[in-house]
Structure formats: structure tokens, C-alpha cells
Amino acid sequence: MSEQKIELYDGPAGGWGALRSVGQALLRQDIAIKGAKTLLSANQPDGFDCPGCAWPDRNHASTFEFCENGAKAVAAEATARRVTREFFAQHRVAELALQSDFALEDHGRLTEPMVYDASTDHYRPISWDDAFGLIARHLNALPDPNQAAFYTSGRASNEAAFLYQLFVRQYGTNNFPDCSNMCHEPSGTGMRESIGVGKGTVTLDDFTQADAIFIFGQNPGTNHPRMLGELRQAAKRGARIVSINPMRERGLERFADPQDKLEMATLRDTPISSHYFQLRIGGDFAFVKGMMKALVEWDDQGRPVLDHAFIAEHTMGFDALLQDLRAESWELLERESGLSAEQIRSAADVYAKAGSTIACWGMGITQHQNSVATIQMIVNLLLMRGNIGRPGAGPCPVRGHSNVQGDRTMGIWELPPQSLLQSLERVFGFTPPQKPGLDTVSTIRAMLDGKVKVFIALGGNFAAATPDTVQTWKALRQCDLTVHVTTKLNRSHIVHGRDALILPCLGRTEMDMQVGGLQGVTVEDSMSMVHISMGINAPAAPQLLSEPAIVARMAAATLGARSNTPWRWLVEDYRRIRDKIAEVFVDFADFNARVSVPGGFRLRNTASERVWATKPGKAVFKTHAVPVDTPLHLARQRKGDAKVFALMTTRSHDQYNTTIYGNDDRYRGVFGQRRVVFANEQDIRELGMKAGDWIDFVTVWEDGDERRAEGFKLVAYNIPRGCVGAYYPETNPLVPLESVAIDAGTPTSKCIPVLMLPHKAAAC
Structure with missing residues (x-):
């Protein structure tokens, strides 16, 4: 196993690091030759479907149709150990x-x-x-x-x-x-009410035609590495890729495709995101609502950005949404998103200028109390410009297991x-x-x-x-x-x-x-x-x-x-x-x-045909107020903003769901260890601590039960103030059973109100 260290990683996602990691996984399971032969049958017409993620396969004639984490999943299953x-x-x-x-x-x-x-x-x-x-x-x-x-x-x-x-x-x-x-229960719940289906409407071909791709709360470099191939091709042809995520993630920044001989030989890579917005944990709802408000303001001012013909023919509920957006406060949107009105408008401008747009999201959206409403706001955003049911456009919840x-x-x-x-x-x-x-x-x-x-x-x-x-x-x-x-x-x-x-x-x-x-x-x-x-x-x-x-x-x-x-x-x-x-x-x-x-x-997807299997027979604009009474809000009211942090659980790069392949998180610079917490450097200083010190987490909840997770090393990271990230399942003890998504029941693992206290062992 790797020695324990924190070391900045400045390379791209993929590249030679991914190939080395695949080789190490095969050697570790004592299946170097058998494993290599097995991987060549992954996602092939006469082979097996990768037991990892649910990202689709495009080129069944490719020499290899697997990614680094898929290779680790295959190696773990094909292991020689008994x-x-x-x-x-x-x-x-x-x-x-x-x-x-x-x-x-x-x-x-x-x-x-x-x-x-x-x-x-x-x-x-x-x-x-x-x-x-x-x-x-x-x-x-x-x-x-x-x-x-x-x-x-x-x-x-x-x-x-x-x-x-x-x-x-x-x-x-x-x-x-x-x-x-x-995981994605809120996606199905939210989309069924809005467009009549609980699945995404896009195909891989849509990624070749999209002018813009918005990625909410997702880290494809670790969780769906084959998705990076689609994003890379979209970026190279000039599509705008907008990433909305609290943490800087290498897979959303740069990618070197291991199947591209020129990139590998020349050590080059492809920039992925044209825009990167680091909002606060839980700020996606306000961010999307701000984008919609900007669109309405521009349309009211004579800049035609809304698809009024589509809205009239295919939707209902738009008038109520318009009234709500016009009355919404920019001050509230800025405070809850953690971004300025100018930043939100710049994202809306990318959307307004795109002919066709895909919106992708992962569990960074679904594991919140108001996740169903947030997903319905994303669908609202797409509906406003007719971005469902035409080439290069639509919602794309990216599922996990295969x-x-x-x-x-x-x-x-x-x-x-x-x-x-x-x-x-x-x-x-x-x-x-x-x-x-x-x-x-x-x-x-x-x-x-x-x-x-x-x-x-x-x-x-x-x-x-x-x-x-x-x-x-x-x-x-x-x-x-x-x-x-x-x-x-x-x-x-x-x-x-x-x-x-x-x-x-x-x-x-x-x-x-x-x-x-x-x-x-x-x-x-x-x-x-x-x-x-x-x-x-x-x-x-x-x-x-x-x-x-x-x-x-x-x-x-x-x-x-x-x-x-x-x-x-x-x-x-x-x-x-x-x-x-x-x-x-x-x-x-x-x-x-x-x-x-x-x-x-x-399988047939009625919404992609603009056939709306909702009760009214049309796509439905859903109107929601910006949530200001979440568990995080209530905890900060009781304890003070400076004390309560929003904790998001996340995977390491050597992990798929609960399966741990090793103790490295290469892209985040963590090696040989898992009990770490990613925190803003200024927050660490204001705690009176420094990177490398140890803390204990305590959940702020009002049921009287003490929920603790002890012994986490502070790692200074590019994340907004008041927000921290740590791996699961180590931090699952902090998530109360009662803290679930409204109307979906999903645990709110991406926004847990916690205190960070000096580690008890260190204090003794």
C-alpha cells in the first residue's frame, strides 16, 4: 500500500496515471495476464457488461471500452484470491x-x-x-x-x-x-411530476450535438470516467461545458484520453470545463433559480431567450413560475448559492446563447432535503428554452451502479x-x-x-x-x-x-x-x-x-x-x-x-418524443421557494454560522460506492489514507488549527442522539468557506435517519450540519 502523504496532483485526469493504476490493480489481484484478457471483453458485443457504473457504451468495436475504475471492478471480481x-x-x-x-x-x-x-x-x-x-x-x-x-x-x-x-x-x-x-430516487420523483418519465431523455448521440453541457454535483473523473470521453469530444468541437460543484475536481478540469495515442505520446490533455462555478454545498437550487430569473429579465427587456412557442404548446404552470421569478430577491439567491449575481448571470448567458443544452447531475444534487425541488428547477430551466425532446438537449441524471x-x-x-x-x-x-x-x-x-x-x-x-x-x-x-x-x-x-x-x-x-x-x-x-x-x-x-x-x-x-x-x-x-x-x-x-x-x-422515452405522460398531458413547470429552513439553516441558527460546517460525503478515486480498492485518492492528492477532511484553508486557520491537525465530527441535530465520527486529518483544499468534504462510509454515522429528501426519502448525505472539534485523542 502507498505511504501516507498529502501531495498536490497537478496532472490531468486519465492519462498515464490511469494506465499505471489499471496495471497495479491487475497485479494486486494476481491476474496480470488473465485480467488483461478479461478487460478486452468488457463492454464488447460478445463480452460482459462492466460491473461498475451505468454510463453507456458507444464503440463496441473499440480495442478497449473500459475506464480505470471499471478495470478495478473487473480485477476485483476476477481476482485469484479465495x-x-x-x-x-x-x-x-x-x-x-x-x-x-x-x-x-x-x-x-x-x-x-x-x-x-x-x-x-x-x-x-x-x-x-x-x-x-x-x-x-x-x-x-x-x-x-x-x-x-x-x-x-x-x-x-x-x-x-x-x-x-x-x-x-x-x-x-x-x-x-x-x-x-x-441515490437517484429524487430524480425519478421530480421528473415524473414534471415531464412524465423518471429517466433521462438523452442519448450519447445528443452529446455530439449539444452546444452546452451543464454538470451539476457530479465528479465524472472518479465516478463515471468513460463520460470524460464524451465531454472531451464536446469540448474539442467547441461546446461550452459548465461545471457546478463545491469542490474543484480534476476530471472536470483536464483530461488525457488513454485511447488517444497523440495525447499519450506528447503528454498533452484537453481542457474540459469552459466555466466552473464553486457554489456552496446546497446552493444549486438558488443557482438554477437565479439563472431562470436572469432569463426572464432579459426576455422582459427585449432579448428573446425564452421559447414561447414551445412553452405555449407543450407546458403548463409557466405564468405562476414567471410571477415567482420576477418577485425573487437577488440578495437571497446570492446568499444561498454563495455566488454573485454576476456569476449566476454569466452562467445564464452561456445557456441563453446555446442552441441545445444538456443538463447532467449526480448525487451532489439528489442527496439533499430539497433535492426533488432542485431537480424540478433544472427541468424548468430546460423547458424554458425548449431543451427537451430535440437533438442535443435534455435532462441526464447519471446513475451509479450498472x-x-x-x-x-x-x-x-x-x-x-x-x-x-x-x-x-x-x-x-x-x-x-x-x-x-x-x-x-x-x-x-x-x-x-x-x-x-x-x-x-x-x-x-x-x-x-x-x-x-x-x-x-x-x-x-x-x-x-x-x-x-x-x-x-x-x-x-x-x-x-x-x-x-x-x-x-x-x-x-x-x-x-x-x-x-x-x-x-x-x-x-x-x-x-x-x-x-x-x-x-x-x-x-x-x-x-x-x-x-x-x-x-x-x-x-x-x-x-x-x-x-x-x-x-x-x-x-x-x-x-x-x-x-x-x-x-x-x-x-x-x-x-x-x-x-x-x-x-x-426503451421508449415519451418525453424525448414530446409526449408528456403527466396527469395534465403536458410538461409541468413547478414553482418552489428558495429553501431557508433546511437542517443546515436550523443548525446555524442554534450554533452560529462560524461553528457549523456543511459536510458532503464523497468517494475517493480508489473506491466505487462502498467498495474500497485502495487507500489513494490520486486526483485530490491523498495517498495511503482515508480519514481526511477537505476544508478551506481560511476556515482551518479560524479553527485555530493547521493542515495536518486532527478533528472529530459531531452532527448538529436536535433529537438528543450524539452522532460522532472521530479522527480525521485536515487537508487544505479548494472548497468554499463553511463547506467540508470527507469520504463515506467513514462519515455515514453522521447522517441522521430522519434527515431525508422531501417526497423521496433519500438520506441527505451531501449536506450534513457538523461541528469540527479538536480530536479527543490529540487533546489527551
Whole structure:
């Protein structure tokens, strides 16, 4: 591992550093030759879909269609390391609990199903039949199906997700907490009300035609590195790229494309952002509203910047929005955004001069209390100039995990539409439950209250990903049974219920052989493209089952004669599952034939056709007041502005969601460590401290619970005053369960009111 140091990084994103990092990842997993061959099949027509992010693939004929972090994900899955029964015999769970998240996953691939033995505090082997029998006994012993919750990771395939939701609804509940509840739930909620769809309307081709691209609260250099290729090409042809983000991020500044031989040979790079606005954490709402106010002022003054014809034909609610914008105070917008009126107007000017504009956003937008309203303001901005439903324009929420959007399409949703329930009843001959289910945060509350007693997770790392860590871990430990379908060991297997199962599954890179032969699974990317994924590596162990097979056998064991669904028959050939998907969802007609075409097919997006599937049948301008009563506002009223900081959680560059690949964050200059806090240099001085000193975080919240995260090194960084950033999951203990997005329930991990106090150990 790297030595601990803080060292300025002045190179571009990508480039030789990315290639070196890929090589190091392959060597670390002892798969240099195998890993290189595996990577050449990533995102290829006859290969597997990258298990990392959901950014689409453009050129399936390219020599390599992977990025640095995608390569790390593939290397971690294809590792030569194994976690066997001997490993568990040597390590008590209490001992494993002392290991870091990185160390747990770094042990390698799980090889057979394991069950927790409380008498020895060890996991021991269990047969697949006995494991499914244990699940069935627990589920069937519950007096109410709603006492079980079924989590889903965004890496599950369409086939696995479809079978999972079918099993759970036949069992009798809509309790589907999933990773969408913690990331882009506000995107779907906000856009459905405004334009009738909960997905982005753009395609990769739109990026080649956009005159301007606005990027809100997103760091593609780390989270979606392949996106930088599209931004690079857009910048080179003269498109304006406007980045709106509190922290300076290298991927939004400069990029050297590892596939460009000239750039690599000459050590050149491409500037990405033409404009970079460092607003305060939580200031996006005021920033966007200020842009809209500027447009209205210019239009009122005779500068024609609004698309009045589009507004009249396709929208409603504009008059109310106009009245609100004209009355809005520039002083309030400046104070809440942290930017001057001149800066906001300069951003609006870029927008006004662009023929077509795309607006992208990530979790820097969605993980706030007022995230739904902020997203609706971004949609308002696009609607004002007709920037939805034409080439080079539209909203683009950039999703995280590779199939998080597809899982929702398949019905992983605690609030299922009636159309889905009716289709399931028609095709499978049962009456689905009608009662809305639990999302992620409400599931944690229900476990704490003893109302949910069985927790089953199809992938993911629930214990590490969720907020309010102390409460979440207490909730999981109160369960009668916790079950995790997974490829590697993680924190959620250490924080377990009274009974606990670890069920190891095939990875995306591995061959899935069923009775009907070699199988492929399908995924849906961020731009609604559905394509097939075929593993190429031998399974990590002969005992592994695929996710669809695990779900089907769990369903058959639990439901027995109560279900007429031929579970085992369906997983003999996944084309049978896809035929059933086509029967349930009209957009998947001829699924098997359409997905066999290289690159797959795109699902219909009505808003991109200017067909508005809203209640009024038009796009809706939503009017909202600038929020001035957020938890941050209230905390500063109680403690004083100078004491309370807005903390945003973030990933390091050696990380994807909760998976830690290493302890370096190259672009931010952090090496060999993770417990750091990025803070404004002047703020550090006013704390009476200096860079390199240690602090403890304490959340400012009014419920009486003390939420602390201790031992973080101060790093001077280019971030606005009053704002700080630190990595998760280390800072998840600071996020109160009660602090969620209005109307979406997403934890507010990007704006936590905290105090920074001298580290207690340093004071002793």
C-alpha cells in the first residue's frame, strides 16, 4: 500500500496515471495476464457488461471500452484470491469486525454458502438446499409477509431483478428497499411530476450535438470516467461545458484520453470545463433559480431567450413560475448559492446563447432535503428554452451502479404502479399485494421497531451504504435472519442477524452455464439502452450459483405449492425469463430478438418524443421557494454560522460506492489514507488549527442522539468557506435517519450540519 502523504496532483485526469493504476490493480489481484484478457471483453458485443457504473457504451468495436475504475471492478471480481471454509474456520466474526472495509473485500471471492454459528462466532458451510430451507422456515413462520424486507443492489441483472420482485410479490409484500432509495430516487420523483418519465431523455448521440453541457454535483473523473470521453469530444468541437460543484475536481478540469495515442505520446490533455462555478454545498437550487430569473429579465427587456412557442404548446404552470421569478430577491439567491449575481448571470448567458443544452447531475444534487425541488428547477430551466425532446438537449441524471435503472424498470420499487401489478396478475395468475412497501430508511426504522424480522439482500453492502450507522447496525442485529447474496465478503456479513446466511454468486465476468447452455443476462444503462452481457471466465468456485438461480430456488423453497410459477424451468434458459418480461412490459416486446442485436435496443422515452405522460398531458413547470429552513439553516441558527460546517460525503478515486480498492485518492492528492477532511484553508486557520491537525465530527441535530465520527486529518483544499468534504462510509454515522429528501426519502448525505472539534485523542 502507498505511504501516507498529502501531495498536490497537478496532472490531468486519465492519462498515464490511469494506465499505471489499471496495471497495479491487475497485479494486486494476481491476474496480470488473465485480467488483461478479461478487460478486452468488457463492454464488447460478445463480452460482459462492466460491473461498475451505468454510463453507456458507444464503440463496441473499440480495442478497449473500459475506464480505470471499471478495470478495478473487473480485477476485483476476477481476482485469484479465495475465501474458503478454512478461512472462516480460522477467523471469528468478532475478529473480522476489526478489519477495515478494504481488508474484508480484499480477501477475495467467496466459494460456498455459509451459515452463522452463534455458539462459536464462526461462519460454517451449509448446503444450498439447507440454506434455502432455512430461509423458507423463517419467511413462512412470519405472521405477516410485511415483516420481511428484500433489498436489491444496482448490479443485479434484469433477469435476477424480475424474478426477485415476482417472488417477493407472490410471497405477499412490496417491501423493496433498494440502492435507488439512497441515490437517484429524487430524480425519478421530480421528473415524473414534471415531464412524465423518471429517466433521462438523452442519448450519447445528443452529446455530439449539444452546444452546452451543464454538470451539476457530479465528479465524472472518479465516478463515471468513460463520460470524460464524451465531454472531451464536446469540448474539442467547441461546446461550452459548465461545471457546478463545491469542490474543484480534476476530471472536470483536464483530461488525457488513454485511447488517444497523440495525447499519450506528447503528454498533452484537453481542457474540459469552459466555466466552473464553486457554489456552496446546497446552493444549486438558488443557482438554477437565479439563472431562470436572469432569463426572464432579459426576455422582459427585449432579448428573446425564452421559447414561447414551445412553452405555449407543450407546458403548463409557466405564468405562476414567471410571477415567482420576477418577485425573487437577488440578495437571497446570492446568499444561498454563495455566488454573485454576476456569476449566476454569466452562467445564464452561456445557456441563453446555446442552441441545445444538456443538463447532467449526480448525487451532489439528489442527496439533499430539497433535492426533488432542485431537480424540478433544472427541468424548468430546460423547458424554458425548449431543451427537451430535440437533438442535443435534455435532462441526464447519471446513475451509479450498472443496472440500477434496469432494476427499477423490472419492478424493484416499493411504490409499484397499478399497471405493473395488473400485468403480473394477468401473466402469472396471482393477486399482488396492493399496500405500498418500505424504502431503505423506513426499512431500517421498521427493523429497529421490531416490525421487520427478516432481511434479504440481493447484492450490495447494506451495513456500509446506509446512513446513521449506529442505528442501522443495531437494526440489522435485531433481525431473526439476515441473508446476503454476494461475490465477496463485506461489512454486512459481519453485522448480521441472529441467524445469518452468506450466499455466494457468479460475477458478471463469469460464464453462467445452465441446463439450456451458456446464459447471458441483460442490463439497462443510464440512457435506457438494454443490452446483453456474457461472462467469459470460469466460475471462481464450482459451488457458485447465478443470481437468477439463487432467487428461483429461494422462491421455490419458500412458496412451494402456493406458486404456479415454474421457477426451476425458468432458470434453465434465461430466454424464458425474458419472454415473461416481454409479457409483463409492453416496451420489452420481442425482447430476445431485439437484445440479440449488437448494442441492444433503447426503451421508449415519451418525453424525448414530446409526449408528456403527466396527469395534465403536458410538461409541468413547478414553482418552489428558495429553501431557508433546511437542517443546515436550523443548525446555524442554534450554533452560529462560524461553528457549523456543511459536510458532503464523497468517494475517493480508489473506491466505487462502498467498495474500497485502495487507500489513494490520486486526483485530490491523498495517498495511503482515508480519514481526511477537505476544508478551506481560511476556515482551518479560524479553527485555530493547521493542515495536518486532527478533528472529530459531531452532527448538529436536535433529537438528543450524539452522532460522532472521530479522527480525521485536515487537508487544505479548494472548497468554499463553511463547506467540508470527507469520504463515506467513514462519515455515514453522521447522517441522521430522519434527515431525508422531501417526497423521496433519500438520506441527505451531501449536506450534513457538523461541528469540527479538536480530536479527543490529540487533546489527551
